[in-house]
Amino acid sequence: MSAIGTRAFLVASDDYYLCPLGEKQLSPAEREKLIEAAIDGQTELRPIRRERIDFASNQQTEIEEIAEGYEIIAPVTTTPDLTKSQWEERRLVIRSISSARVEAGNLEARLARADAGLLQSRN
Numbered sequence: 608m609s610a611i612g613t614r615a616f617l618v619a620s621d622d623y624y625l626c627p628l629g630e631k632q633l634s635p636a637e638r639e640k641l642i643e644a645a646i647d648g649q650t651e652l653r654p655i656r657r658e659r660i661d662f663a664s665n666q667q668t669e670i671e672e673i674a675e676g677y678e679i680i681a682p683v684t685t686t687p688d689l690t691k692s693q694w695e696e697r698r699l700v701i702r703s704i705s706s707a708r709v710e711a712g713n714l715e716a717r718l719a720r721a722d723a724g725l726l727q728s729r730n
Contacts, residue, residue, distance in 0.1 A: 615685050618694045628698070641679070641700045650677045655701065676701035 609626040617624045630638075644650045655674040658667050678699050685692045 611683075611685055614683070614696075615692070615694075641698075645677065645700060645702070652677055652702075672704065674701050674703045 609628050609632050611632065614624055645652055652675040654672045655676060656670050657673045659669045661668045676699055678697055681696045681698050683694055683696045
């Protein structure tokens with residue numbers, strides 16, 4: 608879905624797309640630059656919230672913050688043989704709160720195992 612030819616076709620068809628950009632579309636260096644902008648405070652992060660609705664009463668039951676992020680406008684230029692060769696793309700840089708918690712827990716577990724291994728090798 609995120610191949611440049613597919614995105615160019617959708618833009619030329621006056622359509623929209625929403626897809627993650629893999630390493631072919633967004634290099635690790637470009638991705639790191641976007642992440643660093645958030646970490647260093649170069650950009651303001653906005654909260655992303657989800658509203659929960661009770662469908663029986665059609666009333667909002669809660670609002671929870673599920674992520675934070677920012678957006679940039681990136682110019683896209685392709686080879687002239689594609690249907691559409693230039694446009695601007697809205698890119699969303701998002702950090703999921705639940706994914707961050709899981710990753711932090713995994714890191715803590717790995718550090719604890721490494722620490723235990725170091726202590727064991729000293730004895």
